[in-house]
Amino acid sequence: MTERIPLDELTSDALDALYAELAAAHREADEAITAAAHLTRLIGKRSEKAEKSAEKQRFRADIAERELRTLRAGLRANGADPTQIQNLWAQIHLRNRQWREEKQRADQTQAAIERVRAYLERRAHNVAVAPIDVLAVLDETKE
Incomplete structure (x- = not known):
């Protein structure tokens, strides 16, 4: 001001x-x-x-x-009984989720087996394959 x-x-x-x-x-x-x-x-x-x-x-x-x-x-x-049907639906939903998780684990296991097979095929001319190498291949993850 x-x-x-x-x-x-x-x-x-x-x-x-x-x-x-x-x-x-x-x-x-x-x-x-x-x-x-x-x-x-x-x-x-x-x-x-x-x-x-x-x-x-x-x-x-x-x-x-x-x-x-x-x-x-x-x-x-x-x-x-609506409550019983609701409970059955919840159980079905739970079982479906468990099935999907188990299927995913099975797919991961199958992928690991395929990686080991491929590794062993590449090393077929080597008689000695170190177990540690096989374990390393098993531990690999594929995106």
């Missing part, structure tokens, strides 16, 4: 400078108000979008819940 100038010492140039400062302050205030209004509109739009998305998710969850109730009621009506 500028130092106060006594009125009787105020020159025309000093008065013009004060008016220029005042006009700049008004422009800055207008820009700040415009920016705040723009920000408020953006936040409002994003909030609206988030609310619409949440409403859509709630709607989908309600549909899924109704379908699940209908499915459970249909199972009960046909003499089935």
